[in-house]
Amino acid sequence: MLKVNDVVLYQAESYSNSETVGTVDGYTIFVSGLIVGEVARVRVTYVKKNIAYASVAELITISPSRVSPMCAHFGKCGGCVLAHLRYSEQLIFKRNKVANNIKKLGKSDAVVLPCMPSPAVIGYRNKLSLPVRGRRGAVRIGMFERNSHKIVATDGCALVGDWARILIEEFTEYCNQNGVIPYDERNFSGEARHLSARFVDGQLLITVVSNGEFPHDLQSFARRLSKHFDKFGLFVNINTAHNNVILGKETRHICGIEFIEGEHLGVKFRLRPNSFFQVNDGVKNMIYSKVRELTDLSQTEVLVDCFSGIGILTNILASERFDSYAIEIEPSAVKDANEMALLNGSPSLTNVCGDVTEELPKIVSANRGKRFTVVVDPPRKGLNESICNTLKEAAPDNIVYISCDSATLARDISMLSDTYCITYIQPWDMFPQTDQVETLVLLSKKVR
Ligand SMILES: C[S@@+](CC[C@H](N)C(=O)[O-])C[C@H]1O[C@@H](n2cnc3c(N)ncnc32)[C@H](O)[C@@H]1O
Structure with missing residues (x-):
């Protein structure tokens, strides 16, 4: 009988979304981070009836389609689950x-x-929405770990351009210097819930999602941003809901541009943060x-x-x-x-x-x-x-x-x-x- 912590020899036979599926002793085992055809020793993390989940303990045969992921957080962060797969194979997948x-x-x-x-296969995203967690003076901004609400703190994301790294750094420093209390979803307390932003055609819209009225003056954050960005707009969105929907209904413009303006495929457009x-x-x-x-x-x-x-x-x-x-x-x-x-x-x-x-x-x-x-x-x-x-x-x-x-x-x-x-x-x-x-x-x- 398979138990948690058992280490077994596993061959990835097919995919179920990005997880591989294989069979060991009558158990169907799901393992992420592998490529179909690869053989690995895997450690069982969960068993129920004849279904189990496991993580890779040792890779034994390496697929020619494997590449080195472009991000140090690969495997932890729930974002780039195919970053270990050659791009041409991602398209086939x-x-x-x-x-x-x-x-x-x-x-x-x-x-x-x-x-x-x-x-573009990295740096292509024009949008970012990151949870703000940690504690007063030690704010952590990052992605959620895969299947969890724990934060992988990050100073950037390979899918988003350098603008995101600057924004995360500046907002983290602003929060720590101004005593901003990050959100605690266990008891719905704290002030800053999320940092959302969109960067299109050199124009940046930033929304601080606040658990009620935001009690801090954001002008010093705006001054920090103005060192890096020519055209940006700052907004506060109020979200007191006890759920994981990012934006609440009310968004207030604080300073800077109110919308992004551009022209794509011959169509002139205006884009506000909630659209x-x-x-x-x-x-x-x-x-x-x-x-x-x-x-x-x-x-x-x-x-x-x-x-x-x-x-x-x-x-x-x-x-x-x-x-x-x-x-x-x-x-x-x-x-x-x-x-x-x-x-x-x-x-x-x-x-x-x-x-x-x-x-x-x-x-x-x-x-x-x-x-x-x-x-x-x-x-x-x-x-x-x-x-x-x-x-x-x-x-x-x-x-x-x-x-x-x-x-x-x-x-x-x-x-x-x-x-x-x-x-x-x-x-x-x-x-x-x-x-x-x-x-x-x-x-x-x-x-x-
Ligand atoms: C996948 S987006 C597509 C937007 C647009 N076609 C584009 O290419 O940018 C889906 C859109 O549907 C809107 N939406 C969601 N549920 C809707 C509904 N029941 N009726 C009308 N619009 C809805 C969302 O606000 C969002 O703008």
């Missing part, structure tokens, strides 16, 4: 992940194209360009972009030849979207603030009989049965589905499969070094 989900959960035989690489923005600018631009290429709008009378965020993609697709609607639930993103429509003079574009489940049926019934094109880009939980039924009712010739979770994508494709089939499906590596993957799908109405 991601394609296989999507293909397995599409086959098993989506019940489709569609051919999944190879995963498109990211132009969603794809984390990898290079891959975002490639996916949006591919959507434009895939979407034949020549017959379209109504375009609906569901889960539209600030709406760069809506503006790319919108035209004076048809009515366009963008549906987004986050008011700050809709504010950005309304300003963007003005900045770009986008004709016939209506930004709707609300839930897709409720707003899409209204648009569909107000435009009954017209030819629709629909784009959906939901959060990880995907669509729901009601949205899928409304899509079938609107009966667009094509649906563009952008997904950040191929399991919910596959489930939704299977819900739509009586009416739609996959005509294009390709993973895009929005998140190199992690096991996450973005997938772009074109669904076309079946000919009856």
Whole structure:
């Protein structure tokens, strides 16, 4: 019988997400940090019935696909779980992940194209959200350890540019010199919960997430930042909720710029701190360009972009030849979207603030009989049965589905499969070094 602390010889046979799976004496054992084909002595950390988890004690055969991870925190931090795998193999891993989900959960035989690489494999993230923990005078800012709420304190992150290292250093010093009390999630006490930031086109927005009113003057932090950054804005977000959602509802501007301004793919945009923005600018631009290429709008009378965020993609697709609607639930993103429509003079574009489940049926019934094109880009939980039924009712010739979770994508494709089939499906590596993957799908109405 297998017990905790037993050391056994293990061969990694397949993957379950980024963990490898192997069998020893009738037990299915999950081990992270290995590559399929590798053999290792592993130490058992958990056993229940015939399932066990183990960690590597000694690597015996080393895969030719193994590389040295680019970060000292690899293995501890829950972020870059694939950093030990050669980048070309990461792309194969991601394609296989999507293909397995599409086959098993989506019940489709569609051919999944190879995963498109990211132009940058480190330093690509434009966003950072780190917990602030430790104690007064000894603040620790970092990532959570894998499957835990312990902090791996860090002075930076390989996925984010050097701006993050500077920000973490300056905020840690500011907290320690000003007696800021970090959050303690055991009893919901303390002042600073999270440090969030977004850096796009040389402009930085920083949000200090506070457990109630932030009792410290942030001006000296702003002075520190001004030594490093020309264009930055500082915000306080109030979050007193007893859960692990990062942002609360109220965000106040403290000083500096109020939004990031830019122009991507010919669309001028404004971005506020609470609005969603794809984390990898290079891959975002490639996916949006591919959507434009895939979407034949020549017959379209109504375009609906569901889960539209600030709406760069809506503006790319919108035209004076048809009515366009963008549906987004986050008011700050809709504010950005309304300003963007003005900045770009986008004709016939209506930004709707609300839930897709409720707003899409209204648009569909107000435009009954017209030819629709629909784009959906939901959060990880995907669509729901009601949205899928409304899509079938609107009966667009094509649906563009952008997904950040191929399991919910596959489930939704299977819900739509009586009416739609996959005509294009390709993973895009929005998140190199992690096991996450973005997938772009074109669904076309079946000919009856
Ligand atoms: C994955 S993001 C995509 C945003 C946008 N398409 C883009 O490329 O930047 C999903 C967006 O859906 C919004 N959202 C989440 N649930 C929603 C809902 N039920 N109805 C409308 N929007 C929702 C989020 O605020 C977020 O902006």
